[in-house]
Amino acid sequence: MPGGLTHPARLDAARAILDRGDLDALLVSRTANKRWLSGFVLLPGEEPTARWSGTLLVTRDRAIVLADARYTEQAGGQCPGWEVRLAQGEMHVEVPSLARQIGVRRIGAEASVLSHAQWAALEAAGLELVPEDSGLDDLRIRKDADELGAIERACALTDRCFAHLLETVRPGMTEREVAWQIETFFRASGADGAAFTPLVLVGARAAMPHGHASDVPVRPDAPLLLDFGCQVDGYRSDMTRTIFFGEPDAEARRRYEAVREAQQRAFEAAAVGVTGRDVDAAARDCLAEGGRGEAFTHGLGHGIGLETHESPMLKSWDRPLQAGMVFTLEPGVYLPGEIGIRIEDTVVLEAAGPRRLTHSPRELLLSA
Secondary structure, eight states, X not given: OTTSOSOHHHHHHHHHHHHHHTOSEEEEOOHHHHHHHHOOOOOTTTHHHHTXXXXXXXXXXXXXXXXOTTTHHHHHHHSXXXXXXXXXXXXXXXXXXXXXXXXXXXXXXXXXXXXXXXHHHHHHTTOEEEEOHHHHHHXXXXXOHHHHHHHHHHXXXXXXXXXXXXXXXXXXXBHHHHHHHHHXXXXXXXXXXXXXXXXXXXXXXXXXXTOOOOSOBOOTTSEEEEEEOEEXXXXXXXXXXXXXXXXXXHHHHHHHHHHHHHHHHHHHHOOTTOBHHHHHHHHHHHHHHTTOGGGOOSOSOEEOSSSSSEEXXXXXXXXXXXXXXXXXXXXXXXXXTTEEEEOBEEEEEETTEEEESOOSOOSOEEOO
16 A cells, blocks of 8 residues: 555554563564565565564554665665665664664563674663564464465465476476476466475485485386475465376385375365364374384374464464465375375364365375
8 A cells, every 4th residue: 555554453453562571663674574564575585685674573553664874765665654764884883873763672572583792782782672573573473465465376386386296297307397397387487486395205314304406317116295385475385296107116105195195184174173183193193003103203294374384383382273375295104215105285274174275186196
């Protein structure tokens, strides 16, 4: 909305933190939180060079974007209704100076984002800093209609990419070649880019849940694990499929079906009011019933939105799940030196229950 705040309700929600914490202001440094609140966008790779550009200072009656000269014009266009202030020095100089000018001292800040040196320097300059990471994270945990629409578009493009891979990936291609094909498809199809570096792993290498693509070739006698997603309007998708290029043996089939059943159990367990830990346990218990529980070595899933990994982290989430949360369900079985199998979908929790946003087949697939 020209001349006004793009998302006034989001700023109102942030200001409510001030009252709960008896704070004068919020200092917002996390890239995703800056974008969510103000509209200011740092592209992938810009964060290290931009340092703290786009940092927000929010009081009860002011909303200020601090930006260096490279980003002031951008901030003016992306952040309607916000005051854009040219920052020429370091954070520990600019922020205390601004705070003194506008009469704020007790400030909520992100302890997980600011370095120890930055935090100490800001306090040495006279500010009283209070950690507010969880309060700010909670603002983004339930997706509104616009956010969900962007995630759905990213998921639809991810499904299209998987269909493309089924048609084009053949034995002899290396993991790196397949990974590059994924990234190229997303770029050519209008995505902002990949949500993360694609994980493409052949055979026993798939037993590394986050292994990096290499020059190992796809083989007809080994499964291929593909974990990938894209960004659309800043929002992410995440999906994993494990496919076979030759007839798997009976044990590989049993392992695959065990993972598929575990994911379905978790999907059926997800509901408003249930804790994330309960959903994680549903998948874990299912695998344990088949004697494969110890081979599931990571959490069941994570929230996803402007970041690939955000709240809620299901394994440790002991609070009730809420309608509007978007998260992944990704059980796996990993046997080092032998095989790795994972199936993952992005899911939105609605009042009536969970709904999958990625729709690629979950049945065991034999590619030509």
